[in-house]
Amino acid sequence: MSESVQQLLMWLIPGAPLTAAILIALFGPKVLRGQSHWLCWLGIATAFGCSLALLTSITPEGFAVDPSQPAVVIGYEWIKVGSLDIRIDLRADAMTSIMLSMVTGVSLLVAIFGSGYMHHDPGYPRFFAAVSLFVFSMCMLVLAGSFLMLFVFWEAVGLCSYLLIGFWFRKPSAAAAAKKAFVVNRIGDFGLLMAMFLIWRTFGSLDFDWVLNSGSTEWQMIIGANRETITLICLCLFLGAMGKSAQFPLHVWLPDAMEGPTPVSALIHAATMVTAGVYLVARCTPLFVWAPTAQLVVAGVGAATALIAALTALMQYDLKRVMAYSTVSQLGFMFMALGAAAAGPEYVTPAVTAAMFHLFTHAFFKALLFLGSGSVMHSMGDVIDMRRFSGLRRVMPTTHWTFLAGAAALAGVPPLSGFFSKDDILASLSAGMTHGDHRLYFAIIFLVAVLTAVLTAFYTFRAYFMTFWGPEKFPEEAGAHPHEASPVMAIPLQILALLAISIGFIVGPLTHRFSSYLAHTMGLSETHPHLHWGLMLLSTAIAASGIYAAFVMYVRSPAKAEEARLRSGRLYDLSQNKFYFDEILTTLVVAPLRRLAALSVSFDRTVIDGAVDAVGRLPRLLSQAPARLHGGVVGNYALVMLLAATAAVVFVVQALGRQ
Amino acid sequence: MSSFAPILVYILVLLGFVATNLILTHVIGPRRKTAVKDMPYESGMDPVGDARQPFDVKFYLVAILFLVFDVELLFLYPWATAAYVDSGGVPAELKNLMFAVMLVFMGTLAIAYIYAWKHGVFKWR
C-alpha cells in the first residue's frame, strides 16, 4: 500500500466520525431527526473499514526493517512559537491499529444497537452526534503522536463521556452522576498533567517517538541521569490512568456512570474509553520498565481494585451495576498484568501482551454483556433490578444465548475468548512469582487474581441465573407481553457473541496471531510464548467452581442463597453497600470540599462582591470628587486624565531623584 | 542696526496712520447715540447676560471655510517666494514637481470648497 493511501486512511479514521458528528449536530434536530443514525453508521463504518485496511497494511513487512519506527507519521505543524513547536501528528503502530479496529468495530455494533434502543427518544440526533464525536475523540486519542495531543483527546473523550452520562440531564441522578464522573476524572487528569510537565522538563519534548524511543543513546543517558524522576513520571501517568480506568480509589464514578443510556455504557464505560488508562500505561512501557516501583504500585492497585470490585459485584441487584463492577474488576486484572512486567526484561512483552489481549477480548464480551443487559432492560420497561424479573430464557431466546456466551467468556470457560486472555494474565503473574526480585509480592497478587477469578465466575453466573432462570416473572412496567429484541438490536448481539466465543481461539495463544502482531510496537519485542497447560487446568477449575456455586445457590436451591446471605451478615452488607466507598469518600473528601465551597461562597458574597462594588463605585467617586468644578462630566474625565499624566511625570521625576 | 531702520520707519508710519485716523474720526465724525449703536457689537451677540447661549452654526461654518483659505495662503506664500527666484530657492529639477504638488494641494482644498458649496453652506437661510 502506498504512502499516500495510508495517509488518506489515517485521516479518514478520525475524519469520517467527526464529519458525521458535525453534520448530525447541524442538521440533526431539524432535518434528519429519526434518520440521524444513518450518518453515524456511515461515519463509523468508514472508520472501521479504514482501520482494518490500516491493520493489514502496516505490518509485519512494514515493520521488519526497524521495529522502533512507527508505521505512519503525518505531521501538521500547527504553530511554532519560540521554542515551542506544536505539531499535530497521527501516528500508528501495531498497538494503535489493534485499538483502532477494536474501537471502531465495537462502536459500529453499538451504534447499530443504539438505533433500536434509543428509538422514540426525543434526543435521538443528539445521541448519535455525541457517539460520533466520541468515536472521533477516541480514534484521535489512540492515534496521538505526542503526550500533548493524547491529553487533549483524553479530555475530549472525558467530555463526551460527561455529555452521554448526563444524556437524560433532566433526571437529577443522571446529572449528579455526570458531575461525579467529571470531578473524579479531574484528579486523574491532574496526574497526567503533572506527568506531562515532568516529561517536558526531563526529555525536552512530548513526542512519543522521542520520549518512548529507547533506541537512542541520548535517551539512555537521560534515563540514567533521572531514575527518580522517571519513577515519579510513571506514578503520575498511572494516576492519570487510574482516573480514566476507574481504579481504586478513583473507581467510584464508573458504577454511577450507568445512568447513561445502556449503549453508551457498553461503548464508553466498558469497551473503549475506560481502557484508555490501560492503553496509556501499555504505551509507556519503555518508561515503566525503568521504574519497577511504579510497576509494583500498578500491580498492587490493580489487584486491590480487582478484588474489591469483584466482592462488591457479588451482592448487587442492579444488573448494569454488576457489569460495571465487573468492568472495574477486569480493568484491575489488566493493570495486574502490566505490573507483572517487573519480573524482568524478558517478561515485559508477555505481560504487556497479556494486558492488551485481555483489553481486546474484554471489549467484545463486556460490550456484549452490556448490550444484553440493555436488551433485557428495554424489554422489561426500563426495570433493571434482578429481583423483579426472572426466567427470561424462553421469552428472549436470542438475548439469552448471547448473554450466556458473554457470561461464559467473562467467567473464563474454555475455549472462549476470556479464558485465553485471563490465562495469559495468570501466566505473567506466575512468572513474577517465580522470577525477579519481588516473588512474595507477586505470589500474593497471584492468589488475589485466582480468588477474583473465582468470584468473577460466581457473580457473572449469579446474574445470568437470576435473570434467565427460575420461574417466569415480569415487572408491571414491561406490559403484557415482554418482547424479544428487534433485529436491529439482535444482530449486533449475535455478532458480538460469535466474536466473544471465537476471537480468543482465532488470534489467541493457540495461533500467536495477536502477540506476534502486537510485538511490532515501540518498546515491545518478538517473543515465543508457550501454552501453560497447568494454568489452563487451574483456570478451567476456577471457572467451573464459580459457575457451579452460582448454579447451586441460585438455581437448584435458592434457599441456600438466602441462608448464606443471613449467615454472612456484615460481609453481605459490606458488599451490598459497595464497601461504603461513597460514604467514606463523602466524609473524607466531599464534605470538607463542601465546607470549603460554602466558605468560598460566603467569601465571594462578602469580599469579592464587596470589592467589585467598591471598584464599581471607584470611577464614580473619581468623577464625583472634582464635581465642584464646572463643566459637567467630561471635564471630570479630562481632569482624571490630567492627574494621571501628572502622576506619571511625578513618578519618573522622583524615581530619578532617588538614584 | 541700519538694516532695521526701514522697519522702524514702517512702525512709525503705521502708528502715525492709526493715531491720525482715530483722532480725525473723533474730531470730524458725527455723533448720534442710540441704544443699538452703543452696543459693543452692533450686529453681533448681546454682550450682557449668559455667555453660554446657543449660537448659529452658520457662523462656525463660515469661519471654518475661512480657515481653508487661510491655510492655503500659509503654504502658498513660502512656495511662491521660494520657487521662482534665480538662486537659493527651489532647485531647478524640483520646480515642476513642486508645482504639481501645489496643484494637488489646491485641488484637495477645492474639493472641500466644492463640497461645502454644494451642501449650501453659503446660502444664508
Place this chain on the structure above:
Amino acid sequence: MSHESIRTAVQLILPECILIGTVCVMFLTGPFLLGRNGQASPGLRHRWGALALLAIGAAAWQWWHTTPVAAIDGPFLSDGLSFTIRGIVLALGAVLVLAAWNQLDDRTSAECNACLLALLAGVNLTAAANDIITLFLGLELVSIPTYLLLYLPTRSRPAQEATIKYFLLSLFSSAMLVYGLALLYGATGTTMLPEIVELLKATSLTESPLLLIAAPLIAAGLGFRITAVPFHFYAPDVFQGVPAFMAALLSFIPKVVGFTALWRLTALTSRAAAESADAVSTYMASVLAVLAVLTMFIGNLMALRQSNLHRLLAYSSVAHGGYMLVGLLAGGGSSGVPGGAALLFYLAAYGFMTIGAFCILLAARRSGDSIRTIDELAGLGSSQPLAALVLSVFLFSLAGLPPTAGFLGKFNLFLAAWSSGVSGTRWLAVILAMNAAISAWYYLRLIGVMYLQSPQPSTADAPTRNLPAWIATAVCVAGTLGLFLVPQAVWDAALLATQ
C-alpha cells in the same frame, strides 16, 4: 531630498494614496448625487459601500505586492510592522465597511464611507510613519474622521453626547501627545524616528530632563487611544451611545494606532530597549506596567456589573487593551517569544473577535438598531440558533478559550511575558492569567443567558435581514477559528515585524 526620494516616499504609501483618492472622489461626487432638498434615491448606500470595498480591494492588492524593507531615510517606511498592520487593517476595514453598510442612511453614506476609508488610511500612515510629524498626522487622520462618523449616521441625543465626549477628550489627549512630541523634538533635535530611538537608547535622563515630561505625556496621549485606565472613561459612555458598527470600530481601530505608535516609540516604553541604566524607558516601563495592571483589573471588574452589552464590550475592550500592553512590555525578547509578535497576533485575533461580536449583535437584531442589552439575548439559543452559536464562538474567543484565536493570542502573550525572564514581567503574566479567568465569568454568563433563559415574548419578531452584516460576521468567524487552526502564516508575519 531629490526627485527620486519623493518618488520612493510616494511609492511607499501607494495603498494609502488609493484610499485617499477614493475619499476625494466620494466627497466630490457625493453631494451631486443628492436631490435638491438633500434627499437621496433609495439604495444609494449600496453603491458607496461597493466603491469603498473596491478601494480597499485595490489597496490590498497594492499592499500584497509590496515587500517589507528595513529602515529607510524618509518620512515613510515600509517594514515588517507596517506590512503586518496594513494587512490586518485592510482586512478588518473591509469587515467594518460591511458592518456599516445598512446602518448608514442613503443621504450620508458617501461621507460615512469616505470617513471610514480616510481613517483606515490614517492607521496605515501611522504604521508607515518614519517621522514624528507623519506619525502625528496619521493619528489625527484617524481621529478627525472618527468624530464625523460618531455623529453622522444617527443624529440622536445619545449619539450627540457620545460625540461631544469623545471629541473633547480626544482633543485633550491629542494635545498632550503633541506637546509630548514637541518636547521630544526639543530633547533630541530631530523628527526622524530612527534617530530619536537611537538617541533615546543611549541618553540618560539627567542629560536631558525634557524627556521627564515628554515621555509621560506621550504615554498619556496614546493611553487614551488604547483605552488604558485611567484614560478609558470615555469608552463605556461612547460605546453605549453609538451604533454597533461604530462601537466595533472604536474597540479596534484606536487600539491599532495606539499600539503602533507606542511600538514606534519603543525606546520610550520598553525596559528591554534601554542601553543606558537610567534611560527614560526604564522608568516608563514601570509606569506602563502599572497602567497595564490597572487596565486589566478595572476593565474586567467593571465589566462584571454591566447589563448593557455595548458597555460590557467597552469594558472588555479596556481589559484587552491591558492584555496587549503586557505584550508590549514583554519587549523584544532575545530568547523565547517576542512580545511584539504576540501583541500583533493578539491585535489581529482581537480585531476579528470584537468586531465579530458587534457584527452578530447587528445581524441578529430583531427590530431597531441592534441587540443592546443582555435581556434581549435571552433565549437566542432557541429563537436564532445560528446567531447564538456564532456569538458563542466570539465570546469563547474573548474569554480566551480554545478552539479560538483568543486562546492562542492569550497563550502567546503569556508565553512572551513569561519567557522574557524579568520577574516584573512574569508577574504581569500571572496577572494576565488571573484576569483571563475573571473575564471568562462574564462572557460565559452571556452564553448561559442565550441558552438557558427563555426568550421574552415582546421581542419575538422575525429578524430583519442584513446580508452585509452577516457576511461581515462570517468573515470574522472564519478569522477567529482560522487564526486558531492555521495560525502559522499570521504568526510569521507578526514575527517579521519584530525583526
